[in-house]
Amino acid sequence: MNPKLSMSLETYLEAIAELQARHGAVRTSDLAECIGCKRSSVTIALQRLAEKGLINYQVYRPVTLTEAGTQAITRLSRFHGIIEDFLENVLALPPDYAREEACRLEHSMSKRTIERMKNFLDFIRENGDEIAPGKISEVFAASLKIKTD
Amino acid sequence: MNPKLSMSLETYLEAIAELQARHGAVRTSDLAECIGCKRSSVTIALQRLAEKGLINYQVYRPVTLTEAGTQAITRLSRFHGIIEDFLENVLALPPDYAREEACRLEHSMSKRTIERMKNFLDFIRENGDEIAPGKISEVFAASLKIKTD
């Protein structure tokens, strides 16, 4: 029933979660707007997600996540958050860009790599001063030849 | 003629370059073996790559890269190398795993992010001792709670 989502369906599912958090009800046209596709494409995606048991879907009704959908999203958004954090705070990419890039990467990056990024971030935050006295972030910024503000 | 390759075609093109470097001639069945698909799928991909002017393709003949194909590969393999290097030497993933993961990521990671990884690696290699006396790689390994050998 849930043998891994395609990149496309992952994107739809995340958009549903985001809109649900922001506006409560999730409508087809908002999803289309959010993702940048036609409403008819959204409908097809919703049908697939419903088949997989991730959303509650009835035609002409707003959509909600099922328990399984919520679980899937929890995992996905944790992954997204780690990648975004890493891009922004290790590679010093601008926040907006880090977010977009995380959207692209989260669909192909393995759990193993993501957990390594997490460990790396945790370590730097706990032990930054031992490695390089002062703000560790400045070291990274220096590595990228960027100003820290 | 070359408005960006799909992930799939990028994979085929890289496999062609690798086999060409390793064995000279590039045959359909070796490509199929290398990529893990059927020979007929390779044929279709070769036709597409030929349409885009990236390979010299005549039915029943071995394939070679065109000038444009070689250029495209140069770019792709530089990107691949940087990602692999970063995964192996910053995130301390095992070499084999880093290579596979780089294959997955190189198709969705932006040039901008890749160049940041490059800057990061360069900086660490030039200035590692200032940041953390001794081998900087041990610091990273420590961050990931792994043994360095």
Place this chain on the structure above:
DNA sequence: TAACAGTGTTAGTGTAATCTAATTTTGGTG
């Protein structure tokens, strides 16, 4: 040189994802 094994291609099928255009449903309003 005739035949065969292996290599390569074509034809036909299926799935996923997208689009446009037509149709159906909903919900608010005159």
Place this chain on the structure above:
DNA sequence: CACCAAAATTAGATTACACTAACACTGTTA
């Protein structure tokens, strides 16, 4: 409360990519 515009779905086409099965070519070898 009947109607209309907006919203949503369906129908039908297209593109990309993979597969199986059938067919074509090639080069080696008996």
